[in-house]
Each structure stands twice: as structure tokens, then as C-alpha cells.
Amino acid sequence: MREATAHAAGRINLIGEHTDYNDGLVLPIALGLGVSVTARTRGDRFVHVASDAAVTPREIAYEIGHERRDGTWGDRVRGITAALGERGELAGFDARVTSTLPAGAGLGSSAAFAVAFIRALSDLFALGLGDMEIVDLAHAVENGPFVGARSGLLDQLASVYGTRGAALFLDLRDRASDTIPLPRDLEVAVIDSGTRHAHATGGYNRRRAESEEAAAHLGVSSLRDLEGRPLESILDRLPPPLDRRVRHVLTENERVRSSVEALRADDVEQLGELIAASHRSLRDDYEVSTPELDDLVDRVYAGGDVLGARLVGGGFGGSVIALTRRGRARAAADRVVASSERARLVAVVP
């Protein structure tokens, strides 16, 4: 019997939301929280996986080559074994999943789960998968028939290439990346609102379809191709709500560039303003916020000391990040969490 263990990190995204699948710019930071998978060979073709997370079911079991979708977290495992099994590279295994990342909180838990799982299987069966192959396979599983979320590459890239204490500036057009150290005077509180939207995947997929519809309408293959053209002349040609969706994506790319400049200049106040503007754009133009997230952001500001706050990840529930000067994030978060039934502080970055 052989055994392999792998870990993969979750992420926050400082800024650059819903830009990844539009060939745009993102700025994630890896979290200390993540998913670990320990897998052991067994002498047959069966897969048995148990999870310690508060999920239903707690365990799944099936035979490789007989993966059947059931709408639970197990589908992500089935998608992975179906893809690797097709290459004839897999045998049966037992696996245990442990997670310190809240699921569905906009912190990249799905990608961390897939990346950790694929890494463990790659080790166990000596598949020799490289980092970028792992990114692409985890992404293909997410977008494939078993899971069906049409997500971009942000979470997988952040999990594999991200670091703690620095932001990863990524251009999804060519996957070029640059590591940008965080200013010494910056701290980020990650607060889980505790709310989840039952139709989050549907809402997310609809936004992606709207982006594609807008690009087709404008005769470009991706919204990134519009860069450099005057915004008003683009928006005039689009019916609502596509004009608002495009305004978010194009202005968000600009905010990512400005945020990189602010990070490099140690200008935490300017960064805070960009984060605040990103939330307004996600709320009003991209319409992926919820009343609970807006309320949490408002209350974070009301507590004082916060330079900027916004929803993080895909939206429709999940978490909020709040930027403060060094040493102030925990207290700022505690003030909000104390007066809230469901919200909780997940992490302080760095």
C-alpha cells in the first residue's frame, strides 16, 4: 500500500473580480487556509473518499469508470477520476479530505479541493503532472460535465502559484504573472458573511454568458480586446444590462492596474479607494452582491479604521475583505462580527 498527502491553499482576490474569464487582470493573495488530501492505494478499482468538512454526504464510494453525477461535492472527485481514468493512469484508492477553508465563502475552496486532490493522485500513481497541468485539469473538472460551473482560472492559478504576504498580478490573456509585495502598513481582514446563495452557480454562469453576449454584440472575441477604446462609445452600442456588465469589466481591469501602482507606491489609502470602487461596481453594474454583503460592507466602514471593503470572489453570498493599516484589521473585524449572528473572522492577511 502506498500513501500520498497534498495540500492546496485558498485565496482572497485583492481586486479584479469577474475579469478572469474575460481575459482580464486579477490580483490574488494565497491564504494560510486550505484543503488537504491523503490518499492510499487499494488493490481494486474502487474509490472511497471521506470528508471531515460539514458536508453531505460525509463519504462517497464508486468504481472508476462508473462515475455518476449526484449534485454533491463528490462530483468534483468523480470529474477528476473520470478525466484521469480515461488516460488509463488510475487504480482504486481511499482518500480523506480535511479543510480549514469555509466552503462556498468566495475563498477558492472548490479549486483548492481539486488542486489538492489532483496533486495527491499525481503523487500516489506517479503521474508526474506539472503545476500548469494541475491548474488546467482542476479548471477543466470545474467546467466539465460533473460540476458545470463555468468559472475562470483565477482560483486554480492563485492556489498553485500564489504566495502569502504578496499579491500575484496575473494577466489571463497570456497567464503572465508578477509577484507584488504588500506594503508594510497594510492588513486585510477576511470576514465570512455566513450567507450562501442557493443559485450562486446559476447566477455566475449567467454573468459569464452576458459577457460573451456583449463581446459578440461588439464583434470582439473577448472584452479585453476593447481596451484602449473610449468607454462611452462602447457602452452606447450595448443594450442594458450588457452596458453595465461591460462597464464593470473594463473599469475593473483599470482598477487592477491602478492597484498594482498603489501597492508599489505603498499608497494604502489609494488602494482602499480602489477596493471601495470595486465593490460599488460589483454591486451596481455587475449585480453580483446581495443585501447581506452590502450591509456587511457598510457596517465594516461604520466601525472605523477601514480604508476600503468589498465582496470577494464570485459574489451571491460569501465573504468580504476589509483593508486597514497594520495592526488594525482584527479589531475592525471583531467590532462587526460581535454585532452579527452569522459573520465570522476567517483570517487576517498577511
Ligand code: GLA
Ligand atoms: C469565482 C470563480 C473565478 C472568478 C471569480 C470572480 O471565484 O471561480 O474564476 O471568476 O469567481 O472573480
